Amino acid sequence: MFTSKQLAMAGGLMLFSVSTLADLTFSSDEADFRLEVVAEDLEHPWSLAFLPNGDKLVTERAGRLQIIRDGELVPEPISGVPDLVVSGQGGLLDVLLHPDFESNQTLFLSYAHRTREGMTTRVARARLEGDELKEVEVIFEALPRSNTSRHFAGRMEFDRDGNLYISVGDRGEMDRAQDLGDDAGGVHRVTVNGEPVPGNPFVDQAGAEDTFFTYGNRNIQGMTIHPETGEIWTHEHGPRGGDEINIISAGTNYGWPEITYGIDYSGLPITMHTKKEGMAQPLHYWDPSIAPSGMAFYTGDLFPEWQGDLFVGALKMRKLVRLEIGDGDVTEEEDLLTDLGERIRDVRMGPDGALWLLTDSPRGKVYRTVPAN
Template sequence: MKRPVVWVTTSLMIAIVVTTTFLIATTSRGEPTSFGSSAGRLDVQTAASGLSYPWALAFLPEGRILVTERPGRMRVVSPQGQLSTAVKGVPDVMATGQGGLLDVITDKGFAQNNTIYFCYSERAGNGGRTAVARAKLVDGAAPRLDDVKVIFRQDGPLSTGNHYGCRIVQAADNNLFVTLGEHYSGRNEAQNLANHLGKIVRITTDGAAPPDNPFVGRSDAKPEIWSYGHRNPQSLAINPATSELWEIEHGPRGGDEVNIIGKGKNYGWPVIGYGIDYSGAKLHESTSKPGMEQPIKNWVPSIAPSGMAFYNGDLFPRWRGSLFTGALAGQFLVRLQLNGNAVTSEERILQNLNERIRDVRQGPDGALWLLTDSSAGRLLRITPAGK
């Protein structure tokens, strides 16, 4: 039975060309809704619904999509929008607070090796930590994971349910970058190189520290660390125009940041920043300090950014080169216009959709694909109107 598709016509700022390989059911619910944007009117389709707090998506061959649900399930979404049974073989996750089954990506050689990487909050003692696992996805009527192996475990004080970070990117050299939150516990731990809290790590596909990592050989530092001084990064992507690693992280009350990540650099949390504590109290020494990096963009008040995609498709020519991120608290999609490494303007799209946007990706079809964060989460596909 085909799942209905909700069409919402909206105006966003994106760039893409589509030769659609994703065949989506065409039964519509409700009247189209129009939104204005710099790229004209948009259509927003519900490609799949009935997802429980979906967190991340990864594109599979032949129009299928792998989606994680924070309570601890993976689903394969068919081109017609049907959800598979829960993928068997997913490890037990600590689905408490912000924890659960989080990001997932496919290996660059997935067509040959069926390998995926995913991160999740793993129960440890009386708390949780971020773990990264590798597995082979066996797709079919009853999908499952084979050869599951945890390749990395975050070391340091445990979380009671907050700030796991947990985005993964595979670089051109096949190494993995992983964002790790500071667990909303001892905030100065993000400055402590002796643990993994509040860090971005770089590991091999087996979980080892590459020998050219910046702190390899130091007895007072974890060799996997690539950068530090982060709070709770839930967005990570490589800029296709420059091959640089970009990250977006949650601030407290204000101070969400967009950062360009450099090898061995310190991004300041909690010493510098632009937000305040939830109580209203001052948090930081100042907004800048020698030896600590400045964000290229910050939000005050916070929008709660999650997910991240650079757009380099042809479907939305005006948006080519733009950076997109979802907003959980803001309940909209953000487009940042870039000039080199500078943000020149911001556009807020889909504000009347009233959905928390958890993830955003550019699909093989050139469309933008989003996940909405709720107990009745949806997979959305955005195209120019009529495409």
């Protein structure tokens, strides 16, 4: 692996050229790999999706939905993106294709939205026709709104039954995550039309929002489906410490802020408890915090040594984390790309067998990992 000194000799962490980056080789315990720069100069790219025709969609938090076509960033973004607000951590967030996208051209966008009542997280459904979104319809809106610009969450995933999972952060108002009458601080499960899925755990509970699937979640920015079990895995930001990986289960309370392995940013405790009856323990947690974002299981053929491993991006610690999973638990952890010096915002398993990464900066990049040889 290249050291920080070697990178500095090549021109500095922030200044080396695209061609230099493309030639950098990195090592993991299992495989050597290199990074290819697919696109650059994106303004805080947040999410990536692969179209059946080979195009890639990239969201920029600044509000643009971009296309990568034939290895090049198309100059003009896709038109028809719904009205949104760019504020703090909010903006255009996730993009997710309908399971039957090839036949219906339908996709979903999550984003921050503002009215006079404040800001919130919305999800819109749209049809992609050429380079334009049509039939844009809001199918989910987290209520009540608030004036904070933090913790919008916004990650989405489909399960094998075609149900849509949407994460909503606690909006920086931690006690909201324990209130089932407040949409903040949990995962919502809806149909493609935004209706609560029949059988949702709180459908018949008075005073509870019937779209809730889990609650007690602080700010989930990683969500993926296990390739074998079909379970939905998530990770969420803790405060100072206590970032968590969870396998989400219907009706489960994940404890925030009643239990946490982190402390407040002031250095004071949030709670004295890391465990409480009726609240789930994380599958895995980080202390100190790595600020995780983006997550994918590796299922491709380019790196057979990585098969079944879970990859997590890190913003604060500027790295990619590889986790080996055995019997539903983390058995080994390895830090990758620590010398790259980039905030990893999203991690995606590509249909080409490569692992794809987005970096979070005003001049963000799209990377593709390929074998060193």
